[in-house]
Amino acid sequence: MDRQTPMNANGTDEPSARAAAHSAADLWHHILILGELQMRMLAVELGEGIRQARTACIVLVIGCVVAVACVPVVLACLALVLAETMALSLAGAFAIASLLAVSISCVLIAVGWRQLRKNAVGIPRSREEMRVNWRWLKDISRGQHTSIRRSHVPANGRV
Numbered sequence: 043m044d045r046q047t048p049m050n051a052n053g054t055d056e057p058s059a060r061a062a063a064h065s066a067a068d069l070w071h072h073i074l075i076l077g078e079l080q081m082r083m084l085a086v087e088l089g090e091g092i093r094q095a096r097t098a099c100i101v102l103v104i105g106c107v108v109a110v111a112c113v114p115v116v117l118a119c120l121a122l123v124l125a126e127t128m129a130l131s132l133a134g135a136f137a138i139a140s141l142l143a144v145s146i147s148c149v150l151i152a153v154g155w156r157q158l159r160k161n162a163v164g165i166p167r168s169r170e171e172m173r174v175n176w177r178w179l180k181d182i183s184r185g186q187h188t189s190i191r192r193s194h195v196p197a198n199g200r201v
Contacts, residue, residue, distance in 0.1 A: 069182060076175045084168045091165065098157035105150030108143075117143055 117139045125135035
């Protein structure tokens with residue numbers, strides 16, 4: 043009888059219960075650390091993305107302001123000039139002036155959009171790191187003790 047595993051009052055094996063609690067505590071500690079590191083990386087990456095997209099966003103905002111404002115006095119003047127020189131009705135002249143303004147604003151918006159797409163703004167490193175961390179946590183929860191393998195993401199962040 044002296045070689046039997048000691049049981050506590052509720053019939054569970056004391057050392058394995060401690061090991062399970064210790065294992066769970068370690069897992070939650072790792073989850074919290076990984077979450078904190080993931081948030082730090084996301085903040086850094088979003089900051090870099092905002093700095094890269096600054097010029098494109100400024101051009102987009104300018105294009106949108108022009109599209110909304112359309113410089114009403116200049117457009118009215120253009121419409122009146124068209125009406126006098128081409129013998130158009132006022133409605134036709136104002137329609138031509140409006141189409142010209144909308145076309146210019148669309149070109150400005152397209153240039154800004156192209157610059158944004160060219161800069162490849164996004165969070166590729168955070169997304170890849172989250173995928174690696176999630177896979178590691180799933181492996182640990184299944185009892186597979188593996189080390190976290192870091193992916194090789196280039197310094198410029200493009201995958």
